[in-house]
Amino acid sequence: MSVNLTLLTVMGALYACGIYLILERSLTRVLLGLMLLANATNLLLLATGGYAGLAPMFSKDTDPRDYNDPLPQALILTSIVISFAVTAFMLAMSYRAWVLAREDEIQDDAEDRRVAETPSFDAEDDSVIPAETSEFPLIMIGSDGGGMSDTPGGAATVTVGDRTLNADDAAAEEQPGSRNISTPDQEGGDR
Amino acid sequence: MNIASFAPLAVVLPLLGAALTFLLIRQSRAQRTVSIALLSLTLLLECLLLASVWGGGTSAVNIGGWLPPWGIVMVVDQFSSLMLVVSSAVSLAVLIYATGQGMADGDRDAPVSIFHPTYLILVAGVSNAFLSGDLFNLYVGFEILLTASYVLMTLGGTGPRIRAGVTYVVVSVVSSVLFLISIAMIYGATGTINMADLALKLADLDQGTRTLLHVMLLVAFGIKAAVFPLSFWLPDSYPTAPAPVTAVFAGLLTKVGVYAMVRTETLLFPGDTLNSPLMVAALLTMLVGILGALAQSDIKRLLSFTLVSHIGYMVFGLAMSSVAGLGAAVFYVAHHITIQTSLFLVTGLIERRGGSSSVDRLAGLAKLSPLLAVLFFIPAMNLAGIPPFSGFLGKLGLLQAGVQLGTPLAFALVIGGVLTSLLTLLAVARVWNRAFWRKPEDADYPDPVLLAAPGSAATGERAGKRNVTLLPRTMVGSTLGLVIVGVALTVFAGPLFRVADQSAAEMLDRTAYIRAVLGEDARVPALSQPATEGSGK
Numbered sequence: 112m113s114v115n116l117t118l119l120t121v122m123g124a125l126y127a128c129g130i131y132l133i134l135e136r137s138l139t140r141v142l143l144g145l146m147l148l149a150n151a152t153n154l155l156l157l158a159t160g161g162y163a164g165l166a167p168m169f170s171k172d173t174d175p176r177d178y179n180d181p182l183p184q185a186l187i188l189t190s191i192v193i194s195f196a197v198t199a200f201m202l203a204m205s206y207r208a209w210v211l212a213r214e215d216e217i218q219d220d221a222e223d224r225r226v227a228e229t230p231s232f233d234a235e236d237d238s239v240i241p242a243e244t245s246e247f248p249l250i251m252i253g254s255d256g257g258g259m260s261d262t263p264g265g266a267a268t269v270t271v272g273d274r275t276l277n278a279d280d281a282a283a284e285e286q287p288g289s290r291n292i293s294t295p296d297q298e299g300g301d302r
Numbered sequence: 303m304n305i306a307s308f309a310p311l312a313v314v315l316p317l318l319g320a321a322l323t324f325l326l327i328r329q330s331r332a333q334r335t336v337s338i339a340l341l342s343l344t345l346l347l348e349c350l351l352l353a354s355v356w357g358g359g360t361s362a363v364n365i366g367g368w369l370p371p372w373g374i375v376m377v378v379d380q381f382s383s384l385m386l387v388v389s390s391a392v393s394l395a396v397l398i399y400a401t402g403q404g405m406a407d408g409d410r411d412a413p414v415s416i417f418h419p420t421y422l423i424l425v426a427g428v429s430n431a432f433l434s435g436d437l438f439n440l441y442v443g444f445e446i447l448l449t450a451s452y453v454l455m456t457l458g459g460t461g462p463r464i465r466a467g468v469t470y471v472v473v474s475v476v477s478s479v480l481f482l483i484s485i486a487m488i489y490g491a492t493g494t495i496n497m498a499d500l501a502l503k504l505a506d507l508d509q510g511t512r513t514l515l516h517v518m519l520l521v522a523f524g525i526k527a528a529v530f531p532l533s534f535w536l537p538d539s540y541p542t543a544p545a546p547v548t549a550v551f552a553g554l555l556t557k558v559g560v561y562a563m564v565r566t567e568t569l570l571f572p573g574d575t576l577n578s579p580l581m582v583a584a585l586l587t588m589l590v591g592i593l594g595a596l597a598q599s600d601i602k603r604l605l606s607f608t609l610v611s612h613i614g615y616m617v618f619g620l621a622m623s624s625v626a627g628l629g630a631a632v633f634y635v636a637h638h639i640t641i642q643t644s645l646f647l648v649t650g651l652i653e654r655r656g657g658s659s660s661v662d663r664l665a666g667l668a669k670l671s672p673l674l675a676v677l678f679f680i681p682a683m684n685l686a687g688i689p690p691f692s693g694f695l696g697k698l699g700l701l702q703a704g705v706q707l708g709t710p711l712a713f714a715l716v717i718g719g720v721l722t723s724l725l726t727l728l729a730v731a732r733v734w735n736r737a738f739w740r741k742p743e744d745a746d747y748p749d750p751v752l753l754a755a756p757g758s759a760a761t762g763e764r765a766g767k768r769n770v771t772l773l774p775r776t777m778v779g780s781t782l783g784l785v786i787v788g789v790a791l792t793v794f795a796g797p798l799f800r801v802a803d804q805s806a807a808e809m810l811d812r813t814a815y816i817r818a819v820l821g822e823d824a825r826v827p828a829l830s831q832p833a834t835e836g837s838g839k
Contacts, residue, residue, distance in 0.1 A: 133476065141472055148479045155483060159490035182372075183489065186438055190482060193445045197475055200452055204467060211461045218465045220538055226597055 114158055122158070125151035137215045138205040142198065149194035156183045156190065305354045306361035308347060309378045309433055312386060315344045316426035323418040330415060334401045337418045341397055341425065345390040348429075352383040356801065360808070360818040362435060370819050371496035375435035379815060380805035381632060382432045385561055388636045389432070392553050392643045393425050395784040399647055400546035402776025417457065424450035424550070431558045435819055437485050437495045440562060444481065444526070448474050451555060454547045455539065462542045470539035477525035484518035491515065498819035501569050501812060516571045520563065520580075527559030529617055530587040533610045537594065540609075541602035545650025548602060552609050553643030557635055560616050564631070567620055568809040580621035581711050588614030588722040595729045601649045601659045604733065608685065608726055609642055615722075618715050619700050622707050625810060629803035630699030636798065637684075637692040637791055644681045644784040651781060652678070652737065655772050664737035665745035671773065675738050680785050682734065684792075686727035692791040697723055699799065 125147045132144025160167070160183035167181035209215060319340035326332045355361065360379040364370060400417065427447025434440045452474070456467035489495055491511055492503040504512060521532070528536040536556070540548050591611025598604040616638070619631025653659045655671055668675040684691035697719060704716040736745075791798060808814050 133472065138468060145472070145475050145479070148476070152479055152482045152486065156486045156489075159486055180493075182495075183486075186485070186489075189438070189442065193442075193449075193478075196449055197445075197452075197471075200449070201471060201475075204452075204456060204464060204471065207456075207459050208464045208468065211464060217468050220465065221462075222541075222600060222603060223538065226599070226603075229597070229599075 118154055118158055122151050122154040125154065136217055138208060138217060139215055141217075142201050142205060145201070146194070146198055149190070149198075153187045153190055156187050159183050304361070305350050306378050307363055309351060309361075309363050309376050310365060311347055312344055312351070312390075312429040312433060313426050315340050315347070316422040316429065320419040320422040320426065323422065327415045327419075330404070333415065333418045337422055338394070338397060338401070340422070341390065341394045344425070344429070345387070345394055348383065348386040348390050351378055352380075352387050354378075355380055355383050360814045362818045370435070371494045371499035374439050375496060375498075375819055376433040376439075377435040377498075377815065377819060378433065379808060379818070380801060381561075381564070381809060384632070384636060384801060384805065385432045385557070386429060388639050389428050389554050389557070390425070391787060392639055392784065393421075393428075393550055395780045395787075396546050396550045396553075396643060396647065397421060398780040398783075399549070399650070399777050400544075402774045402780065403544075403546060403650070416453070420450050420453045421550075423447075424454065428554055428558055432561060435497055437488065437497060437500070440565075441478070441481055441485060444558070444562075445478060447555065447558065448478065451551060455543050455551075457544055457547065466539040466542040469535050473525060473535040473539075477522050480518065480525070481522035484515060484522055487518065488515050496819065497565070497569055498816045501816055502820075504570055512571065513575070516566075516576055519566050519570075520576065523559050523563045523566070524583070525559075526556070527563060527617075528556050528587075528610050528613055529583050530590050530610070530614070533587065533591065533613070536610055537598075537603055537606040540606045541600060545646065545653065549643045549646035549650065552606065552646050553639045556609065556613055557639050560613065560620075560635060563617070564620055564628070564809070567623070568628070569812060569815060572810065572812065573623070577621045577623060578711060580617060581715055584614045584617035584621055585715050585718045586614075587611065587617060588718050592722045592725040592729065596725060596732075599660050599662050601652065601661060601664075601733055601737070602646070604661075604729055605642070605645055605649060608729060611722055611726070612638055612642075612685070615697065615700055615719060618719065619703065622703050622712065623810065624703055624707060625803060625807045626706060627700065627703035628806035628810060629799065630696060630703055632802035632805055633692075633699060633795075633799055634696035636802070637696050637788075640784060640788045640791060641681045641684050641693065644781060644788055645678075645685060647777075647781040647784060648674070648678045648681065651773060651777060654777075656737065661733050661736040663745060663747050665740050665742040666738075668738040673778065674773070677778075677781055677785055678738070679734065681788055682730040684788055686730055687723040688727070690792060692788065692795055695792070695795045695799070 129144045129147035129151060132140045132147065135141060135144070160180040165177065165179040167179040167184050205215070212218060319337050322336050322340075323333045326336060355378050360377065362370070362378075363376045365374040365376065368374065400421070404417070424447050427443050427445070427450060429443075430446060431440055431443030434443050452467065452471050455470050456463050485495060488500065488504075491507055492500060494500055494503060504515070507515075525532040525535075540551055543551065588611050591607050591609075591614065595604045595607035595611060598607060612634075615634055616631045619627045619629075619634060622628070649659055651674055652664065652667065655674060656664045656667055658664055680691075684693045687693040687697045701716050701719055704712040704719070
C-alpha cells in the first residue's frame with residue numbers, strides 16, 4: 112500500500128492545529144479545533160484506502176490493482192455526517208452560552224469551587240458537642256445539657272487551621288448550599 | 303429462522319418510536335403511550351432474545367444480506383443479550399418516571415415534548431452498541447447515543463446545564479475522534495473492521511502494532527467509561543441534568559463504555575500484556591472516585607463520584623481475565639446499572655420533597671416520608687455492599703477471583719476493593735444521617751418545606767408553581783419498581799451468576815462468537831495464554 116505524502120502532511124498539520132485549539136478556553140476555538148480533528152481523521156481514513164486516483168468501483172472481474180478500496184470512503188461519509196450533526200449542535204450551544212453569559216469562555220463549576228473552598232473541618236461531624244442534642248434529654252445529668260458537655264466549664268472551642276474558634280462560630284462559618292460564593296443568580300432554580 | 307434473527311428490531315423499534323413521537327410532538331398523551339408501548343415491546347423482544355441464546359448459543363444476523371466480514375453484523379450472545387434486557391428494563395422505568403414528572407408539573411409544551419423522541423434515540427443507540435459485531439457500527443452506536451445525550455444533557459438550555467453540557471460534549475467528541483482514529487489505524491493494519499475477523503487477523507500483527515492499537519482503543523473507551531484518570535468530566539456534567547436524565551446516563555452510558563472495553567479485551571486482544579496497567583487504573587479509579595464522593599455535599603454529585611469509583615470494580619474484574627473475575631464483572635455491571643439508576647431516581651424524589659439535593663440543607667426526611675427513606679435505604683446499602691444484597695455478592699465474587707489470582711497487584715486490588723466498599727458505606731451513611739435522621743431544626747439552612755408540620759403538605763410550591771404534587775404516584779411507583787428489580791437481582795443471584803459465568807467463559811473462549819459470525823469452518827487460533835478456569839458458583 113502506497114501513501115500520498117501530501118495527504119499525510121496535511122493530516123499532521125490538521126491534527127496539530129486541532130489539538131492546539133481544543134486546549135483553549137474559548138468555546139469557538141474549541142469548536143474549530145474539534146472540526147479540524149474530525150477532518151484530519153477523515154484524511155487518515157482516506158489514507159487507509161490506498162493511493163488516490165483510482166475509482167472505488169468494484170465488480171467481480173476487476174483486478175484488485177485497478178480499483179480503490181471503497182470501504183474507507185463509506186466510513187468517511189458516515190463520519191462526515193456525524194461530525195456535521197455534532198458541529199451544528201455545538202454551534203447552537205455556544206450561541207446559547209453567549210446569550211446567557213455574554214462571553215465565549217467556558218465557565219467554572221460553582222459547586223466545584225465551593226467544595227474546593229470548604230475547610231476540612233466539618234462543623235457537624237467534627238465539632239465537640241456543646242450541648243445535649245438528644246430528643247430524650249437526660250434529666251438526671253442536667254436539663255440544660257451542661258453535664259453532657261465535653262469541655263467542663265465555658266464554651267467548647269475548635270482549632271481550625273491556626274485559629275481557635277468558638278464551636279458555635281465554627282458551625283456558623285461553614286455555610287452550605289451555593290450561598291457562600293457570589294454567583295450571578297442561578298437559572299433553573301433546582302438548587 | 304429463530305428469534306435471534308429479529309435482533310435488529312431492538313434498534314429499529316425505538317427508532318420507529320422516535321419518529322412517531324416526533325410526529326406527535328403536540329399530543330403529549332399520545333407521545334407517552336407510543337413511547338412506553340414501543341419500549342415495552344423492545345423489552346419483551348430482548349427477553350425472548352436472552353431466552354433463545356441462553357440455550358441455543360450465540361447467533362449473528364447479517365444486515366442487508368451482505369456477508370461478513372464485509373457487511374454489518376449484529377451478534378447476540380449471552381453478554382450482549384443480558385445487557386440489552388437490563389438496559390431496556392432500566393430505561394423503561396426511567397421513562398415512566400419522567401412521564402410522571404412531566405404530568406405532575408403540567409409541562410404540556412416545549413422543551414419537554416422533545417424529550418420522548420430523543421430518549422428513544424438514546425435507547426436505540428445503546429442497543430446498537432450492545433449488538434454490533436463490527437467496530438465501525440459500534441462507533442455509530444456510540445454516536446447515536448451520545449448525540450441524543452447531548453440534547454438531553456442540555457434540555458431547557460439553562461445556564462448551569464449549558465456550562466456542564468460544554469464539558470460533556472467536548473470530552474465525548476474527543477473520545478469519539480480517538481475511537482475513529484483507532485478504527486482507521488486498525489483498518490489500515492488489518493484491512494477489516496469486523497470484530498470476529500479482527501480476532502483472527504490481529505494475532506498476525508507484530509506485538510508493537512498490536513499494543514499501539516490496544517492502547518488507543520482502551521483510552522477511547524476509558525474516557526467513555528470514566529476510568530481514572532479519564533473520569534474528571536463525569537461528576538462535572540451529570541448532576542446538572544434533569545433527574546431522570548441523570549439517572550439513565552449514570553445507569554447506561556458509562557456501562558456501554560465498559561461493555562466495549564470487555565468486548566475488545568476478550569475478543570480482540572485476549573491474553574495481552576495490558577492487564578497490569580488496567581489493574582492499576584482500576585485501583586486508582588476506585589480510591590480516587592470514592593474519596594471525591596466523601597468531599598461532596600450535593601447528593602447528585604456524591605452519587606456521580608460513587609459511579610466513577612464503582613467503575614473500578616468492573617475494570618478490576620475485566621483485568622483479571624479469568625472466568626471467575628470476568629463473570630463477577632458481568633454480574634456487577636448488571637447490578638450496578640439497576641442500583642445506580644434507582645439511587646438517582648430517589649434523589650430526584652428527595653429533591654422534590656425536600657426542596658434541595660444538598661445534604662447541608664436536607665433534614666428529617668425519614669419522619670416526613672418514611673416511604674422515601676425505605677426507597678433510599680435499600681439501594682444505598684446495596685451500593686455499599688452490605689450482605690445479603692447483590693452488591694455484596696458481586697464484590698464477593700470479584701474479591702474471590704482476585705484472591706484466586708494471587709498476584710501482589712491482585713491482593714492490592716482486593717484490599718482497595720474492601721476499602722472502597724467501606725468508604726461507600728461512609729458516604730451513603732452521611733447522606734442518610736443528615737437527610738433522613740437529623741431534625742430539621744439542626745440543619746444550618748433547612749428548606750422551608752422541611753420546617754412545615756409533617757404530613758400536612760402533599761403539594762407544595764416549586765419553581766414558582768403552586769400545588770405541585772411533591773411525590774406523584776407514577777414517579778414513586780417506577781422508583782419502587784426499580785428498587786424491587788434491584789432486590790430481585792439479590793434473590794435470583796444464583797441463576798444470574800450462572801449466566802454471567804457462562805457468558806464470561808464463552809467470551810474468553812471466543813470460539814462461539816467467531817463461528818457464529820464467520821461460519822462453522824472458521825479457524826479459531828489458540829490463545830497465547832490459556833484462560834484460567836475459575837471455580838463455579
